[in-house]
Amino acid sequence: MSFVELQQVSRAYGNGEKTFYALDHIDLTMEKGEFVVVLGPSGAGKSTLLNLLGGMDSPTGGSIRIGDQDIAAMSGKQLTKFRASNVGFVFQFYNIMPTLTVEENVGIIRDVTETDYDVMDVLASVGLQEHAAKFPSELSGGEQQRVSIARAIMKKPDVLLCDEPTGALDSNTGVGVLQLLRDQTKNGTTVIVVTHNTLIAEIADRVIRLKNGKVRSNELNPAPKAISEVSW
């Protein structure tokens, strides 16, 4: 049994005759500790997929299972709890709180779930320990993205969902961020990265291609490259 399993999952918009399927009855599987890259053209349904996996949105049909939890059947309260303890998010625009310092932005996780990690240790692991007392506006884009990664890994999530994490970053910084994300798979976290950048696919364990709301392919990468070998 796979760690993540989607069966006949749909996300439809509109009603009646003009129903539009952002995701159209898709089946997918992913394993624990995999580094998964989701590719596809704009409008393919990539973000929709991440939102469903993260419990931010609910499917209009089908079932989603992560570990032993059936997300599609959860109530709003249960979803909140699921997000709090099982899911880490990294967004293209970082989404960190502008009025909290770096340390506080990461430490905020303690307010929603228990964690064994120490804030300063996590900040050190992403190379931000000297910036702990700064506000986000005093950081560069790459540093801000590392804050958001630190916040995501603070709770040691089962799945780490990243929507265009390198979209706003230059090549070198982007590589650094990918390295950090890749490192998380060692703890057993399944890392799912949505991107337009096909080069990133070369370092993935698994590559999923979406188009028009359907899965075009779901393949294991027989020989993932080391991150140091890619650049764009």
Next chain:
Amino acid sequence: MVLHKKMVRDIRRNIPQFITIFLMILIGVMAYTGIESYMLGMRASADRFYEKCNLQDLDAYGELDRDDLEQIRGMDHVLNAEGKYTVLANIEDFDGHKAELNFISTNDICRIHIVEGEPYGEDKTGFWLDSFYAENAGIAVGDTLHITYQALDITAPVLGLCNVPDHVYDTKDETEIFPSHTDYGFLYLPSSMMTDAFLSEEGITRDTYTSIMVDLDSTENADALRSAIRDEVANAQMVMDIHDEPSEGGYQREIEEGDSYVGIFSGLFIFIALLSVITTMTRVVHRERMQIGTMKALGYSTRAITWHYISYGLILSILGGICGLLLGYFGLGHFFLGMEMEYYEVPGWSNAINPSSYFIFVLCIVLTCVASYLTSRNLLRQPAAELLRVERPKVQQKSLRFTTGERFRSYSFATRWNLRDILRNKARTITTLVGIAGCMILMVAGLGMRDSIHNYLKLELNDINHYEYRMNLSPSITVQELMNLFENYTDHTSMSLNIEVDDPDEGAIVTNAYVDDSKGSIQILNTRNKPMKLSSYGVYVTRKFAKLHGYQVGDTITWRINGLDDVFQSEIIGLNRDPQNQNMTMTRYYYQRLGIPYYPDSAYTDEDIQGQSIPGVSTIQSIDSVSDGVNDMLATMNSMILLIIFFAAVLAVVILYNMGILSFSEKDYQFATLKVLGFADSKIGRLFRQQNLWITVVAIIIGLPLGYFVTDFIFQEAIGDVYDFAAHITLPSYLIAAAGTFLVSYLVTIFLNRKIRDIDMVQSLKSNE
């Protein structure tokens, strides 16, 4: 054209903020227009009445006759004069009701205005009765009244119901605080109806007058004629300017009361309107940063775009102002005036618009435009390229830096977050603070006014007046009658005198003196409102009199009694305090030592003498009837206070709701992020509520003392020179005001809280701010 469409859409998108601007300007202009309009309406309505019915300029009092009348008529600047004989009579078959009988002959001065019935005629036989009293007592035209006074006994029909310009504000005597028109009214009748028995008993003729009404060519000559009549007409004991008499004086004081709160009331709302303009425009302009850049890139001039943003404020303030003017004039002004006119007998009243209302209207428009201009100016000036760059949410690190120190470590993340959010949005915080504090101030002032009046009445009824019944003695009481009164009822008496103080700086100050022989029935209060014992080696003046006219203990005061030529010099040996009369007080002993005879005009007793007819006593008044009148007045005040509390709540709701929406829309993206991170709605709700809670508590704390000061200011400074009230606000009033303010704030916050549930995480996270 495109910009116009954009404006309509923008207004729709910012409905709550724009409604606030509109409403606050509306309320501000409405309050100002309404209050000014009722004040001006009272003045103008009375002036029209005075003009139409030819109100006299002066009244000469004394035992006057035809010769005096002719003499006055012959004086320079006198257009006409007419005599009047006034006594206080009983209306039989109406238990305890009294009528002020006015015997007149011709009626060219102070003409009787007929509300119903036939016009006055010298040769008719019948009564023209106070229309307000008639309505309360259920007396109609054609009814027969039976009037008695001493030997006078007349039964005649009521020929007309009327108003008379020198009886606009008509109280039974000084102790009636508010004209009730229930058991007392004025009544006019031709002097031909004086019966022979009455004439012979009083020793008078039909050409004897208790007063002569004098009509002058110009009010400018009033002072000169007042002295001239007093000096030259031997029988004229006292001459009063009509403006100093109870009717017009009391009326004018009532009008001036409006002045005390019009500024505070309308200023507060206009201030809030401007704060809303600033916060809303900041928000709109910042949110549309990119759009502004695009418009510039497309070739719109800075001026066109600036004008576009100013026009929001312009349109809203014009609309709000016009509605405010209309509602103020037709709504509030009319309503207030109607309330007042239940007490004042002015026929054909209508409110009037004070031209200064237009000024306030224009001022609001100008201020709104200036505020929009100043708010948007900096941003609009930037070049298109700069505007089109993605703006990162800026955090002013300097002002927030201190919140990252050790001291704040122990605070929760929510506390720190809220603290910084407040510091980041000072304008919004201040607006909210002002709005809630304003609500608190209004509630405290509303309830405090009631408390203070209550306290004043307690002072009057419990501390000053220590008797059950007060007898007003007839001016013609004989020595024998007085002896009988002393023997059989009471020897607690007092006397009031109209006096003039000769002040070296101000000239003549018209006031009165109270001569005490009440043996404790009337207590004189010291400056701390505690009873004091009077000494007999000098006089006392009230502390407000001393303050107004610059007297101190130890000074010598020069005074004369109206109608007498003697001038007295007395040492001021103490200050006393009286809530509603600023005058001079002395003991009977001191008074008689000046060599003037003591004729009491009031006597006090605890014995039940209700309804008895005691020779020499013209009216008997029970302290209970005073407190009844007082309760009526308090009931009227209650509706005023409800209105104030309602406005206070509206103020708080509008401000809190708008600032809440503003605060929410600034942060919805942060809330969405928190939601994604796994924060429960209830937790985000607490975070959101915490800030409003803090601001509310601070505002309440600020509002408590300010509410007291506003109330105190109204009573001490604004209410008129004859009163000496201090604000006296009880603990329950503070608590109710605080609880009410808190409740309003809490309800609005709870209402806003529901928006958190509706945050769509997916939508909110699609873009960055």
